[in-house]
Amino acid sequence: MDIPSIDADHLTSKHVLLDVREQHEWDAGHAVGALHVPMGDVPARFGELPADADVVVVCHVGGRSARVTDWLLGQGYACRNLTGGMLAYAAAGLPLTSENGQPPSVD
Numbered sequence: 001m002d003i004p005s006i007d008a009d010h011l012t013s014k015h016v017l018l019d020v021r022e023q024h025e026w027d028a029g030h031a032v033g034a035l036h037v038p039m040g041d042v043p044a045r046f047g048e049l050p051a052d053a054d055v056v057v058v059c060h061v062g063g064r065s066a067r068v069t070d071w072l073l074g075q076g077y078a079c080r081n082l083t084g085g086m087l088a089y090a091a092a093g094l095p096l097t098s099e100n101g102q103p104p105s106v107d
Contacts, residue, residue: 003066003069003070003073003080003081004069004073004079004080004081005066005069005080005081005082005083006056006080006081006082006083007082007083007084007088008082008083008084008088008089008091008092008094009092011056011082011089011092011094014054015053015054015055015056016033016034016035016049016050016053016054016055016056017031017033017034017035017055017056017057017058017082018034018035018037018049018055018056018057018058018068018079019031019034019035019036019037019058019059019086020037020038020039020042020057020058020059020064020065020068021036021038021039021058021059021060021064021086022038022039023036023038025060025086025106026038026099027098027099027100028098028100028102028104028105028106029086029090029096029097029098029104029105029106030086030096030097030098030099030104030106031058031086031089031094031095031096031097032095032096032097034058035048035049037049039059039064039067039068042068042071042072043071046072046075046077049072049077055072055077055078055079055080056079056080056081056082057069057072057079057080057081057082058081058082058085058086058089059085059086060085060086060087060106061084061085061086061087062081062082062083062084062085062088063085065081065082065085066081069081086106087106087107089106090106
C-alpha cells in the first residue's frame, strides 16, 4: 500500500489529527486537540471531518490508520497517515492528555 504519510516531527498546529483507536486507548492518552472516531465508526461518521483541514490519521503504530487513510482517500477525502502512530507522536515529545484521570500513556 502506497499511502501518503507524515512523520510526527513534521506535524504543526495546522494539522488536525483523526485518532481511530478504540475508546480505552483514547482514554489512556491522546494528542491534545485530536478528533476521536474509532476505526469501525469511520464509514458512518467521516462526514463529520472538516472538509478544508489538513487531516492526519493516527492509531497506535500506524496499521489501522493506514487502512483508514486508504479508505478515506478512496472516498475522495484528502488525508495522510501518521508514520509510527501514537508511539512516534509520544516519542517526538508532542503534547498528550488523558481522559481517565491518570498521566497520559500510549503504550
